[in-house]
Amino acid sequence: MGVYKITSESDLELAKEDIQKNIRDVQKLYPKDVIDGTRFIIEECIAGEEYAIDAYFDSEGEPVILDILKHDFSSEADVSDRAYYTSKEIIEEYLDKFTKLLITINEKTNLKNFPFHIEVKVNRDRITPIEINPLRFAGWCTTDIAYYAYGVNVYKYYLENQKPDWNKILEGKEGKLYSMIILDRPQHLAVEEIKEFNYDRVLNSFAKPLELRKIDHREYPVFGFVFTETEQENKREIEDILKSDLLEYIELR
Numbered sequence: 001m002g003v004y005k006i007t008s009e010s011d012l013e014l015a016k017e018d019i020q021k022n023i024r025d026v027q028k029l030y031p032k033d034v035i036d037g038t039r040f041i042i043e044e045c046i047a048g049e050e051y052a053i054d055a056y057f058d059s060e061g062e063p064v065i066l067d068i069l070k071h072d073f074s075s076e077a078d079v080s081d082r083a084y085y086t087s088k089e090i091i092e093e094y095l096d097k098f099t100k101l102l103i104t105i106n107e108k109t110n111l112k113n114f115p116f117h118i119e120v121k122v123n124r125d126r127i128t129p130i131e132i133n134p135l136r137f138a139g140w141c142t143t144d145i146a147y148y149a150y151g152v153n154v155y156k157y158y159l160e161n162q163k164p165d166w167n168k169i170l171e172g173k174e175g176k177l178y179s180m181i182i183l184d185r186p187q188h189l190a191v192e193e194i195k196e197f198n199y200d201r202v203l204n205s206f207a208k209p210l211e212l213r214k215i216d217h218r219e220y221p222v223f224g225f226v227f228t229e230t231e232q233e234n235k236r237e238i239e240d241i242l243k244s245d246l247l248e249y250i251e252l253r
Contacts (some may be wrong), residue, residue, distance in 0.1 A: 002019070002026065002035070002040075004018070005045060005076075006045075019040075023037045029220060029221075043130070046121045046123075046128050046130060047121070047123050048121035048122050048123030048126070048128065049070070049121065049122050049123075050070075050071040050073075050119060050120070050121055050122075050130075051068060051069065051070055051071065051090075051094065051098075051119070051120050051121075051122060052068075052069040052071055052084060052117065052118070052119050052138060052142075053065060053067070053068050053069070053098055053117070053118045053119075053120070054066045054067045054069075054115075054117055054137040054138055054143050054146065054154050055102060055115075055116060055117075055118065056113070056114060056115040056116065056157075056158045057102075057106055057111045057112055057113070057114045057116075058112070058113070058161050058163070059112055059113055059161055060112065061106055061110060061111065061112045062103075063099055063102035063103060063106060064157070064158075064162075064163045064164075065095060065098060065099060065102070065164075066137070066143075066146055066152055066154045066157055066158070066164060067086060067138075067143065067145060067146035067149075067150070067152065067154065068086060068090050068091055068094050068095065068098065069084040069085065069086050069090075069138070069142070069145060069180075070084065070085055070086065070087075070090055071083075071084050071119070072084075072085070072238075072239075072242060073242075074242045074243045080182075080184065081142075081182055081184075082181065082182050082184065082241070082242050083179060083180070083181055083182075083238055083241065083242045084138075084142055084145065084179065084180050085145075085177045085178060085179035085180070085230075085238065086145055086146075086149050086150075086177075086178050087149075087173070087176060087177050087178065087232075088170045088173035088174055088176070089174075091166060091170060092170070094122075095166060097127060098120070098127070101120070101127055101129070102118075105129070105132075113161075114134070114135070115134075115135060115136065115137060115158050116132055116133060116134050116135065116136070116137075117132075117133040117136055117137050117138050117139075117143075118131065118132045118133070119131040119132075137154050137155075140182075140225065141180070141213060141225055142180050144180070144211075144227070145178055145179070145180045145227065148178055148210050148211060148227045148229075149173075149178030149229075150164070150169045150170075150173075150178075151169070152164055152169070175231060175232045175233075176229055176230070176231060176232070177228075177229070177230040177231075177232060177235060177238065178210075178227070178228070178229055178230075179226075179227070179228045179230060179238055180225060180226070180227055181225065181226040181227075181228065181238075181241055182222060182225060183197075183202065183222055183223040183224045183225065183226065183246060183249075184221060184222050184223075184246070185217045185221045185222060185223060185246075186245055186246060186247065186250075187221075189250070189252075191217065191218050192253070193252055193253055194217065194250055194251075194252060194253070195251045195252060195253045196250075196251040197217065197223045197224075197249055197250055197251075198249045198250070198251065199212060199214065199223075199224065199249075201248070201249050202226060202249050203226070205237060205240070205241060206226070206228045206230070206237055207228075207229075207230065207231070207234055207237065208228060208229040208230065209226055209227070209228050210227040210228055210229055211225075211226070211227040212224060212225075212226055212227075213225045213226075223246075223249075
């Protein structure tokens, strides 16, 4: 929401038009503390794969990582939040690397008892922080992937100053992906055009759906959230929903 990839002057003009068109609607959805709408950030477009990390600095200032999510996109132009997933392989590959990054950050900030959500880009061996959100974990219910994947209640771990025992937690998790899918309403469809969203058909698109959380799309621009468990060899089901415009699940008036 509110993210645009600019590669030309015409892209910038289109982004400005879209902001003017939609900002009032966005401001109605969220309080000013969440989305202000009066100031905007222009940042460098950094190449690489994107990861999102929920973590906290404990009572001694040591970083504790509670989950690592891979954020995939359907194309170079895609900036949506449709799909995030985690796995044993992702945790094992990046836990130490991201922990070292957080140690470096806290050498400068000296924070304690501090939760946060950080997004990074990984390009070969280079890890670049692109965004740090203080005093919260991943938005909406994205952070709950940690619970469905690993039994980690991130809020409980933070409040009780606990650290995940990853060696034990990851036992038996080989070859499995745990995903959170956002069922966002297509922007070109007005609320009045939509008669019904077929949640059963969505669930049937996945081999092992774990949880469905329905949202009233008339109040927020999403139909809901789906948590899934997917075998690595069946990753195509995640790739398919990532590229879908969701029209196949929508009945129009």
